[in-house]
Amino acid sequence: MRSTGTSHRSLVSSSFTLKLDCTSNIIWGEIRALGTAIKVYTAPPPGFTPLSLFVGDHPTLYTSSERLRVSQLTTMAANTRYEPAPQRDSLDDPSYSQAPPSYQATAAPAEPAPRSEDDNLPDDFKFGGTVAEGTIDIRMQFVRKVYSILTAQLLLTTILSSISFFNDSYRVWIQSNFWLMIISVFGALGFMLATFWKRKSYPANLLFLSGFTILEAYSISVATSFYDARVVVQALALTLGIFVALTLFACQTKYDFTDWMPYLFGALWFMILFGFVAMFIPFNSTIEIIYGVLGALIFSGYILVDTQLVMRHYHVEEEIAASISLYLDVLNLFMSILRILNGANNNN
Secondary structure: OOOOHHHHHHHHHOOEOOOEEOOOOEEOOOEEEOOEEEEEOOOOOOOOOOOOEEEOOEEEOOOHHHHHHHHHHHHHHHOOOOOOOOOOOOOOOOOOOOOOOOOOOOOOOOOOOOOOOOOOOOOOOOOOOEHHHOOHHHHHHHHHHHHHHHHHHHHHHHHHHHHHHHOHHHHHHHHHOHHHHHHHHHHHHHHHHHHHHOOOOOOHHHHHHHHHHHHHHHHHHHHHOOOOHHHHHHHHHHHHHHHHHHHHHHHHOOOOHHHHHHHHHHHHHHHHHHHHHHOOOOOOHHHHHHHHHHHHHHHHHHHHHHHHHHHHHOEOOOHHHHHHHHHHHHHHHHHHHHHHHHHHHHHO
């Protein structure tokens, strides 16, 4: 019996493929006879005998013994629960456009990078993430370290700066040797870079931090020696009050001030250019006040940003880098307020 192409497709859609294990009589879903896949149709249309087999597109006749064998297979298949075979029987079918995708074993999760030889910071915790990813205890310990270092830096700066107001000979000496201040400025810059380079290496980071703080404190003491003591004390009190208020606000607010960083960076460069141009303009109190107000606004913004960086974004072993950032913010805010108060005092 031969069917048309359309009827053949309909038969294929309702067919299943058999595979016989002659020993255990298990139907595997496919019979291969003479090296050719033979499809057996158990639900044929009227007039189609189950003994008619298709090899390719041509009907094939078998001997009586072969027909008996196929009849037994057909009866077994009719009484067996099965699932429809897929439309394609072999990957050799030319209708396949490409081979199935290959599967690869999933790689094991990457482990944190090993610590460097210089990374021997004596922490009582070893956590490989940012402060925000740590537990409350880790975050609080990191904050205590940062503000303890910052407090020590500010105390040392205050002590060195106050000496010039209590010792006239010292004040005259530092004012007459101005070249030492230039050396201290560049030396502080070098120590700061070295501190960031070895910020996770103990005790080298503390040694570089100490050198940076001493030279920076000396520079501030030279600068404040030219101002009236009363104005310096007022500027110090205002700076501490503003710093505490901004710190508390940055800690409790949900607003992310770190988005201000590019704008603050641009404003800082504008302030530097403004100061460079002001060097060629005759000095007056108005320019000093404008320069001071601009600096106070910029570094108040930096205090907000750096405080949130301390609370959320710094690595748990970068407390020295965090304290240096806040220390520079406080010093620049102090010098800006000092210029404002001095300019206002000169106008009066």
